Amino acid sequence: MKNITVKTSKTYNITIGTNILDTAGSHIRQKIDGQTAAIITDDIVSGLYEKRLSDNLVKNGYRVIRYVFPNGESSKTAETFFSILNFLAEEKLSRSDVVVALGGGVVGDLAGFTAACYMRGIKFVQIPTTLLSMVDSSVGGKTGINLACGKNLAGAFYQPDAVICDVSLLSTLTDEVFKDGCAEVIKYGVIADKALFESLKNPIRNNLTDIIARCIEIKRDVVMEDEYETGIRKLLNFGHTVGHAIELLSEYKTFHGHAVAAGMAIVTRATVRMGICKTDCLDELLKMLKSYDLPVNTKYDAESLTNACLSDKKRGGDSITMIFPVEIGKCILKQIPVNEIKTIIQSGLEVQA
Ligand code: GLY
DSSP states (O other): OEEEEEESSSEEEEEEESSGGGGHHHHHHHHOOOSEEEEEEEHHHIIIIIHHHHHHHHHTTOEEEEEEEOSSGGGOSHHHHHHHHHHHHHTTOOTTSEEEEEESHHHHHHHHHHHHHGGGOOEEEEEEOSHHIIIIITSSOEEEEEETTEEEEEEEEOOOSEEEEEGGGGGGOOHHHHHHHHHHHHHHHHHHOHHHHHHTTSOGGGGHHHHHHHHHHHHHHHHHHOTTOSSGGGGGGTTHHHHHHHHHHTTTOSOHHHHHHHHHHHHHHHHHHTTSSOHHHHHHHHHHHHHTTOOSOOSSOHHHHHHHHHTSTTEETTEEEEEEEEETTEEEEEEEEHHHHHHHHHHHHOOOO
């Protein structure tokens, strides 16, 4: 078992281990005194893991209530958000009670935003069940919902009180959902750690606990330096501006990690053409993404991608902060005027023979 402490506006522990879902209730009880635990989950995860969690919460003295919504990004709406808020109010949760997010990124983002807003903030625990949510979305306090104009456009920075990562829960993921998380793992290698990147030449599944812990450490260090994303935290968005545009254009049928994989490849191709990084950096990234069967381009054109990018919240006035790799393990931030985005995306879409 590994423990990683995050010191931000709230200090909390991330516990990484195997079969720790069965003791999650006692883990939560050590930190949270309340009477009621509200499990928020989706209709796939519910059937797989909710009973194990619920049984242990009851054993540790909690009254357990549950809110289950349909799996998928299309649930991450204002409608589901208000429905969960009303559910918590009808069940008379108080500020000392706890919301427990059991699921992937959609569950964590929705449950976290609800916990941030209900009574101006109640206790909140993340139990991520996908690789992507373990290495990224459950850590660092970003919560939110999608609006018609774009992804995560309404939300809050709201740190959890604890994160419990049970690596054995990943055994039930489909290949598509597992690969989605691999894209975010590859991202950490490119932005911060060449040795991690090199280690991914062996299948991620062979070394899950260490790889997840390393990604969380990288994210912890970045978030502790820049909790509210005014600077260095933007590095974590490598591939995400174009990735979010792909998700939006696909009406969220393209999974987040797959869209980010294509976004990383497109931006890196453009970066080579801008003379910021060398071709071997691009070649290594493309080879790695392909080895995990992740996409390295998109069917959408530069015009549509640019329009979708401009509604992304990474825009600040008339520029967007883009993240460009210099070499594997090192990326830089650059302010790009809005009127140059289309040219950059166009050059990233073009594959040279
Ligand atoms: N997913 C990027 C971040 O948490 O900042």
